Amino acid sequence: MNIFYVDGEFVPETRAVIPVNDLVLLRGYGVFDFLRTYKRKPFYLKEHIKRLESSAKLIGLCLGFSQQEIFDIVIKTLAKNDKLQEANIRILVTGGMTIDFITPQNKPRLIVMVTPVTVFPEQLYTHGAAVVTTYDERYIPGSKSINYIPGILALNRACKQDAVESIYIDRYGRLLEGTTSNFFGFMDNKLITPGKSILHGITRQVVLNLAEKEFDIEIRDVYKEEIRLMNEFFICSSNKEIMPVVRVDDLVLSNGRPGEQTCRIMQMFKQYTCDYNQ
Ligand SMILES: Cc1ncc(COP(=O)(O)O)c(C=O)c1O
Structure with missing residues (x-):
């Protein structure tokens, strides 16, 4: 089973959950990025993380993680999925918890999902x-x-x-x-x-x-x-x-x-x- 990183923990994908008071769920407030590996090396990971940071900035979302922290977590999550020959990698940053259902509390959640690479018909x-x-x-x-x-x-x-x-x-x-x-x-x-x-x-x-x-x-x-x-x-x-x-x-x-x-x-x-x- 694929292992995901969710808000500080590595968990099997069936147990990868976040609380329902996250702004990503309530208001669609969050950003993500997507990349894949070639020979298990994440293709242009640094550039994808840079774009994630810029995506967050454009919607006024505080990332809460440095580019290096995200980089290290992605590499660790990939290593936990060592059975996959090639992988798709999704990095999500959610708006995090809210008290009044709309105002961010600057507590974003970082999620990294590693899954098998998608193969399109030849x-x-x-x-x-x-x-x-x-x-x-x-x-x-x-x-x-x-x-x-x-x-x-x-x-x-x-x-x-x-x-x-x-x-x-x-x-x-x-x-x-x-x-x-x-x-x-x-x-x-x-x-x-x-x-x-x-x-x-x-x-x-x-x-x-x-x-x-x-x-x-x-x-x-x-x-x-x-x-x-x-x-x-x-x-x-x-x-x-x-x-x-x-x-x-x-x-x-x-x-x-x-x-x-x-x-x-x-x-x-x-x-x-x-x-x-x-
Ligand atoms: C709206 C949009 N444009 C362009 C792209 C292509 O971006 P990339 O080459 O970084 O995958 C994507 C990727 O998902 C996208 O969602």
Whole structure:
């Protein structure tokens, strides 16, 4: 059974509980971050913890733990789950207990959940995935807050259309990001991706670092009407890695097959994660 860290203790997942007077439960007040391991090494753990801290700051939540303390607890929790070959790691910081059901008492709870890595069907990578678009905007998009109501609704819509992800479009018609991923498109051989009103994905940054060696990159607002001008499209995240997209709503892209340049980025990313040794 998986072992979780909950508010100071390591417990089997079936006994991983928190009191009901926590603001995360009462008001959805809390933040989290998500990463995975490669060869049991947490991929970009320091950057994920930095983002967790910034997520908390953006919603005025006091973390109550230093980055080093969180780092050490994650490493310890991973070590307790030594049967897992590769793991998903969720780090949550809850709003903590409240007396009047709304005011934080600055007693956040730290939770670390280590579970087996998610494996997506191989076909999505070899044949490409479908995504849909949804008019919605995340509240304080730079913060990975616990509240994923827009995400759950948008993914539900995607699922009904045999799609794996839904890309948010804001009131200005800008394509922002997926519910749990960022996106890139290739247009006139340029790799484009938005840089504003999104969660800055750690995978997105790795892609940018790798791609700049071989491609021209443009970080700018991307509009819905531009999808039809794109030769290739892909989404990226810690759990999906680089996933080629061949359909956006009803529009078929790159002749319905993963594009050459996307495949090159997938290959670079794979190599990078294979060599990852931090
Ligand atoms: C809203 C949102 N955007 C982007 C991402 C991708 O971030 P990362 O690459 O750090 O997993 C996520 C991840 O869950 C997300 O929830």
